Amino acid sequence: MRIGYPCVNESLDCTTASTFRLASYSDERVEQTVRNNLACLLRILQYNVQHNLRFFRIGSNLVPFGSHPINTFPWQTHFAAEFRAIGDYIKAHDMRVSFHPDQFVVLNSPDAGIVQRSVQELVYQGSMLDLMGLDGTAKLQIHAGGLYGDRESALTRWIATYKTLPDAVKRRLVVENDDRLYSLQDCLRLFDAVGVPVLFDNFHHECLNSGEPMSMAVQLAAATWHPTHDGPLMIDYSSQALGERKGKHTNTMQEDLFRSFLEDLRGIDADIMLEIKDKEASAHRACAILTDLGRLAPVSTPAL
DNA sequence: TCCAGTCAAGGGTTC
DNA sequence: GAACCCTTGACTGGA
Numbered sequence: 001m002r003i004g005y006p007c008v009n010e011s012l013d014c015t016t017a018s019t020f021r022l023a024s025y026s027d028e029r030v031e032q033t034v035r036n037n038l039a040c041l042l043r044i045l046q047y048n049v050q051h052n053l054r055f056f057r058i059g060s061n062l063v064p065f066g067s068h069p070i071n072t073f074p075w076q077t078h079f080a081a082e083f084r085a086i087g088d089y090i091k092a093h094d095m096r097v098s099f100h101p102d103q104f105v106v107l108n109s110p111d112a113g114i115v116q117r118s119v120q121e122l123v124y125q126g127s128m129l130d131l132m133g134l135d136g137t138a139k140l141q142i143h144a145g146g147l148y149g150d151r152e153s154a155l156t157r158w159i160a161t162y163k164t165l166p167d168a169v170k171r172r173l174v175v176e177n178d179d180r181l182y183s184l185q186d187c188l189r190l191f192d193a194v195g196v197p198v199l200f201d202n203f204h205h206e207c208l209n210s211g212e213p214m215s216m217a218v219q220l221a222a223a224t225w226h227p228t229h230d231g232p233l234m235i236d237y238s239s240q241a242l243g244e245r246k247g248k249h250t251n252t253m254q255e256d257l258f259r260s261f262l263e264d265l266r267g268i269d270a271d272i273m274l275e276i277k278d279k280e281a282s283a284h285r286a287c288a289i290l291t292d293l294g295r296l297a298p299v300s301t302p303a304l
Numbered sequence: 305t306c307c308a309g310t311c312a313a314g315g316g317t318t319c
Numbered sequence: 320g321a322a323c324c325c326t327t328g329a330c331t332g333g334a
Binding site: 068181 | 310311312313314315316
């Protein structure tokens with residue numbers, strides 16, 4: 001089991017998401033920004049190893065305009081050594097990383113242009129994992145997309161688009177249940193159709209489900225992951241922010257709820273991403289709980 | 305230097 | 320049909 005957090009480290013004084021406006025584009029700016037972002041990514045990974053946080057979601061903006069036609073800078077070759085070094089570091093420390101392309105990636109849009117741009121974005125983000133030399137257990141997670149007033153047609157379009165994806169994307173793509181439109185059961189239908197693993201989000205499942213108890217839902221999702229090709233089930237973990245609208249993520253982990261969720265895992269091996277506002281602060285507490293329960297090996301000698 | 309407005313991209317909800 | 324929300328940090332330009 002690994003514990004992780006997404007994109008941002010609040011303890012370090014750097015960001016992997018430095019960018020600029022489209023109107024300010026220049027190759028020089030891409031070169032400098034990517035260099036800084038990659039340097040920060042390595043620092044975050046080193047911090048994570050030091051603190052036994054071996055799961056990390058890399059921010060989508062590592063390369064500004066990475067899938068946009070304006071970006072003609074050959075960053076893949078220019079930074080090949082840096083990407084490889086980061087990948088080597090990840091592998092040497094038994095870490096796992098992922099990307100979560102944002103809401104603009106919609107594979108089931110009726111608009112062919114949106115689908116085409118979405119595929120390009122997946123190719124871009126997958127290519128960074130390829131450059132790192134990581135295997136198929138490093139994933140790209142997306143949601144099923146929009147409803148467009150007709151769930152069946154929307155799911156059919158998703159499946160049709162999936163079948164056209166490059167193999168390099170297919171081997172990494174996983175679909176996550178969301179909190180408003182597509183439940184675990186919808187995602188399981190996509191798995192039945194094309195074999196795409198289902199990334200399980202406990203909080204979204206609380207918001208939208210078909211009555212499955214949490215423990216059963218985790219088992220259903222876990223069964224969609226091939227232990228060798230996909231690695232252990234990935235879970236996004238969060239809980240409701242008290243006093244806020246339904247679906248709002250909590251600012252900090254509520255330990256009793258986290259402990260309760262661990263009970264629902266019932267021994268299933270999973271890597272857990274804490275989608276919680278205070279980032280690594282909650283991840284540290286999750287690590288402490290799991291270490292205390294004997295379900296996480298204590299941190300080994302840090303290698304910086 | 306600070307701060308409010310804005311930023312490539314989509315879709316759903318509300319009014 | 321327009322406005323606004325999600326979610327969010329970082330950039331930008333004016334004060």
